[in-house]
Amino acid sequence: MIGNPYEILGVRETATDDEVKAAYKEMVKKYHPDRHANNPLEDLAEEKLVQVNQAYDEINNMRKGRGTGAAGGYSGASRGYNGGRTATSPEFAQVRRDIDSGNLNEAAAKLQRIQTRTAEWIFLDGMISYRKGWYDDATGKIQQAVYMDPQNPEYNQALNSLMNAGQGYRNMAYGRGYRNNDDLLCTACQLYLCADCCCNC
Amino acid sequence: MLGYVTTEKQELKMREYEIYRGYYCGVCKSIGRRYGQIPRLALSYDAAFLALVLAGIEPGDDVVSKEHCIIHPVKKNTAIANASIDYAGDVMLILTWFKLVDDVRDEKKAGSRVLLEMMKPLYKKIKKTRDPLCDLIQRYLGELSTFEKGRSANLDQVSDTFAKILETVFLCGPGQPDSDEKRILGRLGYHLGKWIYLMDAWDDLAENLETGSYNPFFYRYRYLKGEALPDFKNRIRDKVEWNLLVCCEEMGKAIDLLEINKNKGIIENIVYLGLLRRTEKALGKEDNDDRESL
Numbered sequence: 001m002i003g004n005p006y007e008i009l010g011v012r013e014t015a016t017d018d019e020v021k022a023a024y025k026e027m028v029k030k031y032h033p034d035r036h037a038n039n040p041l042e043d044l045a046e047e048k049l050v051q052v053n054q055a056y057d058e059i060n061n062m063r064k065g066r067g068t069g070a071a072g073g074y075s076g077a078s079r080g081y082n083g084g085r086t087a088t089s090p091e092f093a094q095v096r097r098d099i100d101s102g103n104l105n106e107a108a109a110k111l112q113r114i115q116t117r118t119a120e121w122i123f124l125d126g127m128i129s130y131r132k133g134w135y136d137d138a139t140g141k142i143q144q145a146v147y148m149d150p151q152n153p154e155y156n157q158a159l160n161s162l163m164n165a166g167q168g169y170r171n172m173a174y175g176r177g178y179r180n181n182d183d184l185l186c187t188a189c190q191l192y193l194c195a196d197c198c199c200n201c
Numbered sequence: 202m203l204g205y206v207t208t209e210k211q212e213l214k215m216r217e218y219e220i221y222r223g224y225y226c227g228v229c230k231s232i233g234r235r236y237g238q239i240p241r242l243a244l245s246y247d248a249a250f251l252a253l254v255l256a257g258i259e260p261g262d263d264v265v266s267k268e269h270c271i272i273h274p275v276k277k278n279t280a281i282a283n284a285s286i287d288y289a290g291d292v293m294l295i296l297t298w299f300k301l302v303d304d305v306r307d308e309k310k311a312g313s314r315v316l317l318e319m320m321k322p323l324y325k326k327i328k329k330t331r332d333p334l335c336d337l338i339q340r341y342l343g344e345l346s347t348f349e350k351g352r353s354a355n356l357d358q359v360s361d362t363f364a365k366i367l368e369t370v371f372l373c374g375p376g377q378p379d380s381d382e383k384r385i386l387g388r389l390g391y392h393l394g395k396w397i398y399l400m401d402a403w404d405d406l407a408e409n410l411e412t413g414s415y416n417p418f419f420y421r422y423r424y425l426k427g428e429a430l431p432d433f434k435n436r437i438r439d440k441v442e443w444n445l446l447v448c449c450e451e452m453g454k455a456i457d458l459l460e461i462n463k464n465k466g467i468i469e470n471i472v473y474l475g476l477l478r479r480t481e482k483a484l485g486k487e488d489n490d491d492r493e494s495l
Binding site (some may be wrong): 008030035036038039041044045048058062074128132134135136137163167168169170172173176177178186 | 209212221327355356357359361364381383387388391395422442443444446449450451453454455457458464469470473474477478
């Protein structure tokens with residue numbers, strides 16, 4: 001096994017079933033394949049999710065013996081990106097494999113050798129930009145692919161998740177207690193903070 | 202160097218706040234101990250974040266001490282010392298050095314030549330121990346300046362070089378991260394660098410417009426001749442925000458994947474709360490300030 005399952009979920013062994021379940025749900029949200037899809041670190045997130053699932057199962061199994069098990073684990077992801085993949089020519093399939101394995105220079109070189117600039121060509125060019133961290137550039141290209149092939153679910157999904165990236169981050173921040181600073185107390189805190197920056201070091 | 206990376210203080214635990222201060226003061230003391238008092242002025246909170254992350258993935262706990270400080274001789278402050286803190290101090294000084302080099306070349310500021318001369322022995326000393334890092338930073342800054350001189354309209358291309366500097370900075374630390382950790386650290390650094398570059402560009406709009414110097418946003422979003430700056434800012438604000446928050450999102454994903462041994466609460470506070478606060482502050486308030494000054 002993989003170490004202490006409670007440590008993996010970040011809860012104490014005395015945690016109630018509900019607390020375990022809540023911690024587990026938090027972890028699933030963190031490592032959810034939808035969140036990390038197309039990301040160079042996707043494989044690490046998958047490993048983490050496997051660990052978390054194992055830990056949760058193990059705790060449940062241990063607790064079943066005591067008759068308190070919290071049932072209902074997370075079963076698999078929607079795997080939207082792979083599910084919605086466009087049928088491709090062998091050339092494009094190779095480019096996709098290079099992108100998936102992070103071999104971006106090779107992917108770009110192969111793409112350049114393909115003459116016809118179809119929607120898929122432009123989409124893959126955009127995905128190379130995305131993997132490089134060139135998001136503004138990627139958005140323009142993927143938008144163009146969607147424009148050329150508006151019904152394609154893969155392009156639409158990639159564009160959507162790119163456009164909503166900031167919202168995902170914002171939601172995580174709010175989940176962690178981020179507040180808009182518009183009430184009096186916070187203004188007072190800010191003043192205190194400013195004063196503190198100046199003189200308390 | 203720029204001090205954009207801070208905590209959301211009211212959401213920190215008291216203990217976390219003490220440790221955060223301990224890192225900040227620790228970097229300052231590390232610089233003072235090794236290079237004398239003056240270079241301490243180069244310190245910013247960005248250095249504390251770098252040290253928190255790099256030390257955070259190392260095993261073992263930090264030793265916390267209460268020390269006097271020249272700025273606050275009476276009250277004792279928490280200070281922490283470790284190899285990551287020393288490294289973060291060096292990085293700040295290296296970046297300060299190149300900032301001065303840049304200022305002298307552009308003849309931006311009057312006193313910079315004198316400062317550069319004063320800093321020369323110090324930089325030589327750092328370069329002895331951090332040679333590969335210094336060379337890489339110099340190379341990337343050279344590329345950055347080429348793109349800036351070419352008035353690049355590609356936000357990604359121009360910020361990419363600065364992002365690579367921070368990527369390198371996160372990868373050249375004193376610890377021995379494994380290959381997975383390196384991938385995560387590199388990604389964290391890359392997106393932090395990109396975010397800092399774009400934040401700085403946004404904050405510099407007014408100044409750059411006045412002096413006619415390069416700002417990527419003017420080219421990417423086609424600043425129209427005679428367009429009032431607040432109008433331009435209103436026009437591009439959502440797009441700039443998106444660019445900034447994509448970087449934050451990637452940093453969030455990266456730290457969520459990192460096995461963090463210590464400082465976890467503080468690191469998460471900075472990435473999820475501090476960066477968002479700083480982004481919103483820059484994007485929201487700026488506009489009002491401009492109107493007042495017009």
